Amino acid sequence: MAPNQMKVTCPACSLLCDDIVVKLDEHQQSMKVIANGCAKSIQFFEQTVTDSKPTINGNPVDLNTAINKAAEILKLANQPLIAGLGTEVQGMRAIMHLADKTGATLDHMHSDATMRNTLVLQNSGWQTTTLTEVKNRVDLLLVIGTDIVSSLPQFFERIIWNESTLFEQDTSTREVIYLGGGKGLDTSAGNSPNGTQPSVINCENAQLPEVIATLNALINGKNLTTDKIAGINLVDLQSIADRLKCAKYSVITWASSAFKFGHSELLVQAITECVRTLNTGSFKFSTRSAGLPLTSGDGDSSVSNVATWMSGYPLRSSFKRGYPEYNPYEFTTEKLLSNNEADLLIWISSFKPVAPSPNSLANHKLPVIVIGHPNMQFEQQPDVFIPVRILGLQEKGLMFRMDSSVTLPLTQIMNSNLPSLSDVCTQIELALNNHESGK
Amino acid sequence: MKAANSMSLIKLANGKIYDPAHQVDGIVKDIFIRDGRIVNRPHNDEPITQTYDLTGKVVMAGAIDMHTHIGGGKVNIARMMLPEDHRGNEQAHTDVCGSGCGHAAPSTLTTGYRYAEMGYTAGFEPAILPINARQSHLEMGDTPIIDKGGYAMLGSDDFLLRMLTAKQDQNAINDYVAWTLHATQAIGIKVVNPGGISAFKFNQRKLDLDEHHAYYDVTPRDILKTLSRAVHELGVPHPLHVHANNLGVPGNFETTLSTMGASEGFPLHLTHIQFHSYGNEGDRKFSSAAAQISEALNNNKNISADVGQILFGQTVTASGDSMMQHLNANHANPKKSVIMDIECDAGCGVVPFKYRDQNYVNALQWAIGLEIFLLSNDPWRIFLTTDHPNGAPFTSYPHLIKLLMDKSFRDETFAKLNLDAQAMSTLSSIDREYSLYEIAIMTRAGAAKLVGLRDRGHLGADAAADITVYTDNADREKMFAKPDFVFKDGELVVKDGAVIKVTWGATHTVKPEFDRGIEKDLLQYFDKYHTIQLDNFKIGNDEIENNGRGKIIVQPCEGRREKSV
Incomplete structure (x- = not known):
């Protein structure tokens, strides 16, 4: 492999090709797909990443402030919904811990199809x-x-x-x-x-x-x-x-x-x-x-597999009773929002800048925490936005291919000052513990 | 992995010790633990941090399940397809434990807790598909407290069958086997329905021991002979782990007897042998061949077996044997099954089963398993398994131990079974009752020796302090269901049958030496025919260590044989 080139796994679709040759420019700022790519992989690897900061109601804050605010909101919620779930194995493991601790319900953006x-x-x-x-x-x-x-x-x-x-x-x-x-x-x-x-x-x-x-x-x-x-x-x-x-x-x-x-x-x-x-x-x-x-991608196979081994159930599932429950008909983002059953939405999308659908939020006053791709744009600013490293580009990971039999490593190719999704989940959990112990 | 208090010295005083690795059969003595390991009696001036008075208690090493499906694709499919079996078996989270659920195919967290609560401190996943090894290790990595490890499946993978067809020499095969052990971070090699999983993809629906594969110039016997020799020559302690051809087929005991000879003297471990001990006599053309199988086991010292006992109730069968599971799908209960062809490497089949005591076949299966246990005279070569979850969930082990240790309980249970099945079994004429010492061999010392765990399964100096303490109780089911104390690497993790502390066990592997030249062929092969990169096939140590939560233990491959000429 020539200097600055590497062979990496592409998470842009669920085929998960792992022979994409990419090349970093000398400033390690931008990337080219050199071989084996397709339009989707080029779009993924060659994307321009916005220099993004955490925000509270649209106003930039430092990471700790955003984490503490997220924990504070989560603490007040009775029925948090963690949705979107655009992540891979390690991110989902962290989310499962957080969900178990906070009694959250889980749904993926492609669950309808799954x-x-x-x-x-x-x-x-x-x-x-x-x-x-x-x-x-x-x-x-x-x-x-x-x-x-x-x-x-x-x-x-x-x-x-x-x-x-x-x-x-x-x-x-x-x-x-x-x-x-x-x-x-x-x-x-x-x-x-x-x-x-x-x-x-x-x-x-x-x-x-x-x-x-x-x-x-x-x-x-x-x-x-x-x-x-x-x-x-x-x-x-x-x-x-x-x-x-x-x-x-x-x-x-x-x-x-x-x-x-x-x-x-x-x-x-x-x-x-x-x-x-x-x-x-x-x-x-x-x-x-x-x-x-x-399958549809955005980590759907990874999320489904991790949820299943850690809780026993695939999505759509919930920890609201303190133990896992499975209900493919009721635990849907759409229903939980439109029936006002959820009182907090935590939206996660770390592969693509997919924001929660404005329609689903239009008639509700519920707080929203978004953890995801730094390029994410909002029609309505969430209470808290925490940009995280893009998986497979700025952060390593492990991802299930569409056929679920193969799990492949995602590579960190570029550096980023942002935290990873797993780190953010862990830090929110820590902040919750601190809230509990009155620190 | 270290004990919480470094340099602490724990004394387990006056326990009745059962440690077959050192021929200790119920002798009262003290055990000392320092830094997670058992140590000799220390100098009198070393202060003892904590003493547990175990007067009257039974002390054994932590139990080892040498064959249990706890992690990997088919187990997760089983979990996913059986929400109805999880309901009512939920586990709410506590201050100590995470939540989870499941009965036949429990979630990983629940699996670890339940094993520890029964005094088990290690479990080995017997069917890691090499291509799926990463998932297996991820799931085992999320299984708390117990140590784990697995056997990598070969024998229906295109690469090996191609090598055999090309009559490549044994040294090349050995290199490929060793490479597979390294790449998959496994501790043994398993073969499932040798050649049969592949043959099914070519539309063969059965494959006998000497039957030719439709495409490769290979018979199952060739595969068994070559792989058992490879494992032996590499010095891998665990013999080739064999799930024989014709699982579940009436009359299959003859295949099993022939399989015992197929390795031509090299060690073989025949797994879930109960499913391979069926005759075809009687009105129903289904009978017990336990006597023939046990006799052969007793006579062939190079053969070991685990039973794969069935127990009545709902469970799910998860196997690499796609060929036979496709047939078994007709008996699915509830009526559903998942059958997969996987990556020119292997396959799988997941079929829920409900074993019923009034069903002739099920009742006789139950009796056959117990007959094999009781007629096999060397507890170092027969192992206590239900092939979790295929015969029954692992949580039924205390019940199974009671059946083995208590003839009157066994006879009472037998008398309630399907009458035709009773008439076809000799079980009630067998008086043997297993002793605590024999149970300790099967579930501890023997299992550790068989798997190749140098520092587990015994209570001698320098063993890991994986220790289980029971209250002696004539009701052996109650006794084994709820130990007083379980120590894992010296830490008290279970008290009065409940988890009080969650630790994360290690992953046991072997890493025999080999000629890395084999990778050149594999690299070409992967680039041409596979859909992933060879480098991504291999599991790195860091993946299992998982930021310090996991740990790899490399068990020695002693007695590696010189390359054959």
């Missing part, structure tokens, strides 16, 4: 695979309701059109089928290097439940008396079913974030049922198939 998968895991389970398996094994990729690349830009070039595989497969012969996704689907990444176009069978995602139910029926060998479902010719779905049955190792992938309609966990479940049937169906043992849930 819950659609978690509910299926808890109701029927599923059969899934991971990226290295897909990269070396897949011969048919069925993509449901997404183009993947809008959120995971390098998915196809790294995982599908890779040059070599362990099992002598010519990857350019891999079949790609897009099913659903609606308008604006970018299927260009699904073009094989040998020029073969992917199959695209589109419909609105809201119609996918009936389409996937049909696909399930066809995989199960049922005869249907219609010739069109949701505008899709039955023969096209029959062709998908047949190709899935003939594949050696098909992978069915979906992004639950794209299923923005009521009870869409049932759609996720129907997708996973296709996988289950393919592995155990009446045409017994003729094929292997696996699901691949695509």
Whole structure:
């Protein structure tokens, strides 16, 4: 590696590529992505970071004052909500301690999407695979309701059109089928290097439940008396079913974030049922198939895993009774704010400058503490804002990849005078102890 | 790790000591602790900081669970998928302990507290997927009080199967095995359904010991022979830890007997052997082969086993054996399962189970486990496990100890089981009752020796002061459920069965020497076929030390064998 260059992990999407070569300028102030990057990683690593200070009601203060103010507010709260949760393993460990101590409720900014998968895991389970398996094994990729690349830009070039595989497969012969996704689907990444176009069978995602139910029926060998479902010719779905049955190792992938309609966990479940049937169906043992849930990022997998091992429950969970409780339907940021159940919002976003949604705060007088990315801008100033180091850029960390099987180190590449999220949580806890002991 | 008061001298006076590593069987004597370690009787002029009068109490080293699924991907999936099993088992936080919950798959904090409260001071995660090792260590790092460590899984990983297919020599295999131990910070090597997890990805649905893998030119026997030899030649104290082929299949005892011979004399540890001791006789084509298995265990001194006892109630099975768990998913209760193919490295399967005493198969499984315990005559080679949580949660150990130590209690329990199962078991004809000394071997001295923990599991000078004190009670379940005192590295952490102080244990590893040239091949391999960098695969010491909270203990690899020609 040349001077000032290093190979680092990119937290900008949940693919978590760990071979991004970056180069620091001689003043260690700015950075360039030299190799293996994508638009998202360039945006992340080459961002200009504002020189930001802690504030109370928008007025700059020193860190201690901000910490003490945060502790004072937290002390008065009966039902704190810690939301956003854009962090990684170490940050979440610190947050779990703070939440246990203060009886807080926990919710992640992408929980809506995560819950659609978690509910299926808890109701029927599923059969899934991971990226290295897909990269070396897949011969048919069925993509449901997404183009993947809008959120995971390098998915196809790294995982599908890779040059070599362990099992002598010519990857350019891999079949790609897009099913659903609606308008604006970018299927260009699904073009094989040998020029073969992917199959695209589109419909609105809201119609996918009936389409996937049909696909399930066809995989199960049922005869249907219609010739069109949701505008899709039955023969096209029959062709998908047949190709899935003939594949050696098909992978069915979906992004639950794209299923923005009521009870869409049932759609996720129907997708996973296709996988289950393919592995155990009446045409017994003729094929292997696996699901691949695509996640949203901002530490969603990390947060979910840490919460689960430390408390027993994934999000959405709460410590308000002094012990962990799990309620995917009630412990949502939206409900807790709109029902005035929370009396304090602590918002955390340390990868991206995502502020709490102004709409969610519009009608409430509750205090707000924001701990996060130094570039964060507010329509309405929070009571306390504590900027912290950007994870993977100014602070090291550990992060779960989308498939949860792999955890990778994030590197501190640049220096920063700001504290880390973990430090801030720990210091708030200490300040709370001091309040308690009357110091 | 140091005792709170440096240079303090603690005296445990007049306890009845059970220390099989030194052939001490219930002798009354004093134990002295200085700076977290047991020391010889000091000079008379050294002041004693604190004395515990243990007159009439039973004193043993802290117990060691040599096979318990406490950390890593599949355990966390089990936690995540079973909120209904956590409810009603919540633990509110106290001034000392953090909150948590869970029964079959408890949270990490709760796991550490519960183990310590039963007098356990170490637990070993038996199935660390190398690619998932970081998560395993993170979870174990959040498991308080007890020491931990793990066995890295090989045998369905593409790299090894490729080496075997290419007939690479044993020295190269040894280097890869040693490299894996270093990279994953493990203390042993485990093989799960040798080759089978990989074969399942190629759509094979079963793999017998001498059956060929569909893709690689390899049989499970080849894998067992090569890996057991590698572990032995590297001087790793813990023998190859084997979860054999055909888990749970009626008639599988023959596979298990053949597996015992597959290492051609190299040491093997057969884990949760109860699940591999099934005959296929009788009307239901499911019978006990405990007698055959125990006889073979008694006769083959290079073989050890842990039982993997099942106990009745709700639990969850979490295994690396995706092939067999995919079949077992048909018996899931509640009806759900997670099956995964993982990174051309391994796999996993998580299936909730409810073992019922009126179910013929479950009742017989229960009896088979106990038959194996009672018919195996060398407690240094048979170990007390439930394969937590697969046979039952670890919190049921006191109950299991009572079943082993109390024939009338065992017979009473047996008499309530499914009648057909009773008719198929010889259990009530077995009179043996385990002694306290034998329990101490199985759960302390033997376990430490088997895992390779030089300074644990005994009460001799320079051992770590991991010590459990019980009140002798004819009801062994009550006795073992609630020790009077538990000392961890010399600190009193449990009093009257409740945690009074939270410490953080160490991680035990081995680091055998090897030729680092193997990394050149691995680097190319990773760059070409994997999705992460080789450097990121490796777990650094600092990750486990976690700013001083954790600690790595490297146990010696003595008797490393010369490279074979």
